[in-house]
Amino acid sequence: MTNLKTFIRNAHLKPWDGVIILLLILSSFLPILIFGQTQTATKEAVLRVDGTEITRFDLVEGQQSYTYLYEDEDGDYNLLEIDGDRIRIKEANCGDQICVRRGWASKNGETIVCLPHKMVIEIQASDGSETDDLIY
Template identity: 60%
Template structure:
């Protein structure tokens, strides 16, 4: 009874209430759409690769989709500089290095597409990329 009294007092027509309810329901539409897209992205995150580049040249690709494998890879250049790279549980990091600043070691684990680890003294870059490709553009070094 109070709803009818409220409608009469506010001079609303019954169809106005239907429009208001419809607009409230439509306000949740972006949440549904973006939630669906995030679910699609999460499904594709299982297919990630880590690419090791030194001086812009691709040296090695690590498959991060196998989360049960744990291993290390040691990159050594001709000057004796090294980076010890560890892959574990779908993540990758630089575990040890002989560069002076150790910023690449302090960066820690990375696992999401677009993240990177950079060791400037050794000119080493590790990027996470999707193995399925995409429309993200081309990386230029």
């Protein structure tokens, strides 16, 4: 205790200066607490055929995997698989199979296109934001 008093006396610090310094150090972390709590927008996949919206799928991480079969009146079909926060066309009866080979889409703005069936799947943020990127 005497060493601390000697240090304060030699450093020309007053007793309340330590409290002020401690408060300044603690308040320097305040922006992290305020701005560190970012709201992440939920994502959804929008299924359109020939420009007409058919349905929307919520893409939520940790969600159980399920499939959705879209079939038109001509017998053309696409089997979609939704697995958590990503989506893909698992199976289709189109000739080129490019949509199936495309694989998973999960980022905002990504698309999966099946030209023979005039189908487009687009990933969108539900709040209308443009990208998944966080700005620091």
